[in-house]
Amino acid sequence: MAWTGELAELLPGRVELGEAERSGAAGDMSPLRQMAELRGVRFERPAAVARPACTADVQAVMRFAGDRGLHVIARGGGSGVVGAIAATAGDIVLDLRNLSGIGPVDRESGLVTVQAGCILETLEEQLAASGLTLGHYPQSIALASLGGLIATRSSGQYSTWYGNIEDMVAGIEVVTADGEATRFGRLPRRSLGPEVWPLFVGSEGTLGVITAVTLSAWPLPSAQEVRSYAFRDFRQGLRAMRQVTRKGLPLGVIRLYDRDDAMHGFAGVLPEEGVDALLLLSCLGEPEVVAGGVAAADRIVSQCDGHALPEAIGRHWLAARNDVSEWGMYLAQGVLVDTIECGAAWSAIADVYEAAIEAVRQVPEVVAAFGHAAHAEASGAGLYFTVAAVPAPGREAAEAGRRIWDALLGAAAAKGASVGHHHGVGRMRRAWAWRERREELAILESLRTALDPGRMLNPGVLWPDP
Numbered sequence: 001m002a003w004t005g006e007l008a009e010l011l012p013g014r015v016e017l018g019e020a021e022r023s024g025a026a027g028d029m030s031p032l033r034q035m036a037e038l039r040g041v042r043f044e045r046p047a048a049v050a051r052p053a054c055t056a057d058v059q060a061v062m063r064f065a066g067d068r069g070l071h072v073i074a075r076g077g078g079s080g081v082v083g084a085i086a087a088t089a090g091d092i093v094l095d096l097r098n099l100s101g102i103g104p105v106d107r108e109s110g111l112v113t114v115q116a117g118c119i120l121e122t123l124e125e126q127l128a129a130s131g132l133t134l135g136h137y138p139q140s141i142a143l144a145s146l147g148g149l150i151a152t153r154s155s156g157q158y159s160t161w162y163g164n165i166e167d168m169v170a171g172i173e174v175v176t177a178d179g180e181a182t183r184f185g186r187l188p189r190r191s192l193g194p195e196v197w198p199l200f201v202g203s204e205g206t207l208g209v210i211t212a213v214t215l216s217a218w219p220l221p222s223a224q225e226v227r228s229y230a231f232r233d234f235r236q237g238l239r240a241m242r243q244v245t246r247k248g249l250p251l252g253v254i255r256l257y258d259r260d261d262a263m264h265g266f267a268g269v270l271p272e273e274g275v276d277a278l279l280l281l282s283c284l285g286e287p288e289v290v291a292g293g294v295a296a297a298d299r300i301v302s303q304c305d306g307h308a309l310p311e312a313i314g315r316h317w318l319a320a321r322n323d324v325s326e327w328g329m330y331l332a333q334g335v336l337v338d339t340i341e342c343g344a345a346w347s348a349i350a351d352v353y354e355a356a357i358e359a360v361r362q363v364p365e366v367v368a369a370f371g372h373a374a375h376a377e378a379s380g381a382g383l384y385f386t387v388a389a390v391p392a393p394g395r396e397a398a399e400a401g402r403r404i405w406d407a408l409l410g411a412a413a414a415k416g417a418s419v420g421h422h423h424g425v426g427r428m429r430r431a432w433a434w435r436e437r438r439e440e441l442a443i444l445e446s447l448r449t450a451l452d453p454g455r456m457l458n459p460g461v462l463w464p465d466p
């Protein structure tokens with residue numbers, strides 16, 4: 001019997017061998033891959049898709065694959081955008097979406113344990129019923145799984161208040177390549193030597209498969225007020241963003257859009273003239289804290305020569321912030337729309353933004369490039385660029401994509417940026433991650449060898465495997 005048949009016997013009813021299922025699980029949502037598929041490229045498909053229903057199923061698949069020298073690729077929501085899932089013909093894709101149970105909520109401590117394939121929006125709905133929120137709101141909230149969010153070191157729109165995904169993790173259960181399930185955790189914090197769990201945050205399926213996670217949640221805020229302001233230019237807006245952030249106001253969201261990004265995202269609600277940069281922020285918490293926060297924000301912004309804009313802008317952002325329906329339409333018309341993020345300290349961020357935008361606009365296929373700053377913290381923020389390009393068919397599209405990434409990240413790195421903020425490394429950013437982190441990744445590689453000597457888990461991602 002072929003090994004795929006043996007796998008199907010090992011997990012009866014939970015292994016898919018059909019063409020459509022294998023095709024559907026082969027990749028992620030990387031725009032370049034989507035464009036190639038629309039243009040008729042047929043990517044390789046895994047040999048089998050296993051859909052475990054419990055941790056023991058994951059352990060069984062790992063032991064099965066280990067005995068036969070097969071590769072295993074963990075897949076959550078498949079919403080990654082950096083080519084971290086690209087199965088080849090002999091692989092097993094571990095589709096974790098059936099591993100989606102949500103344990104009881106400890107309301108007193110705000111702790112909840114959930115299986116890793118649970119989609120974030122489902123968890124948030126359940127937490128909201130208990131008056132709680134994780135506070136993690138990526139634009140892909142309806143698509144991404146908790147395991148995937150942790151494996152990619154994700155950031156959400158409200159990261160300035162709630163932190164990034166790593167700040168919410170109180171414990172992780174991981175199945176390693178040898179089939180062992182181990183629970184790593186801190187509750188709520190401890191000083192007993194270095195923790196092991198952070199290794200799996202950002203590991204992109206290469207060090208183990210996350211099967212369950214304990215997360216800490218907060219009470220839902222009782223009030224939120226959104227404000228927006230116009231600036232003469234992006235640099236001036238960044239100065240205000242930095243000052244507001246560093247005053248420690250109760251900021252949920254704070255984002256600064258350049259003119260083109262603002263005109264694109266707020267068409268119809270933004271005045272046509274006089275907005276060369278748009279700062280949008282929200283204060284949240286108890287009503288008196290919110291009132292004090294927005295009053296302080298108004299004052300600081302006005303000292304930085306910003307002026308307040310109508311409330312409709314904030315309402316528009318709240319309603320439309322996760323709508324990316326136009327991406328598919330552009331792709332269908334042959335327009336590649338890719339998004340690339342990086343991070344920078346406040347002292348470098350304006351130079352990074354200007355250099356990156358300027359460099360990517362020089363790529364011949366690029367027809368538009370704009371950006372915004374977000375995920376502000378004490379020492380800096382993330383920069384998020386949207387780049388639209390019209391590549392010629394065939395190999396040209398992949399090559400144009402590569403030129404776009406290299407131009408943007410090369411210019412950003414030269415001005416002192418970190419070349420990745422929250423989408424992870426995958427294959428698109430691997431060479432750049434190594435340029436920035438060679439020594440660190442080399443140390444991590446020896447840990448990887450200890451955990452996965454046969455390079456069974458998601459090879460080619462993070463590390464340049466043959």
Ligand SMILES: Cc1cc2nc3c(=O)[nH]c(=O)nc-3n(C[C@H](O)[C@H](O)[C@H](O)COP(=O)(O)OP(=O)(O)OC[C@H]3O[C@@H](n4cnc5c(N)ncnc54)[C@H](O)[C@@H]3O)c2cc1C
Pocket residue numbers: 028029073074075076077078079080081084085096116117137138139140143144145146147148149150151152153154155156157203204205206208209210211324422423424458461
């Ligand atoms: C429209 C859109 C908007 C987005 N907005 C944001 C945003 O605001 N913020 C943000 O951070 N990201 C965003 N992303 C990117 C994406 O949603 C995140 O990278 C997300 O964390 C991926 O989760 P997933 O479950 O879909 O993972 P997948 O795409 O399934 O997998 C991503 C990586 O994680 C690994 N992995 C998945 N599950 C596990 C597991 N259980 N154990 C070990 N490894 C695992 C995979 O092997 C792969 O390497 C967006 C993507 C899209 C398409």
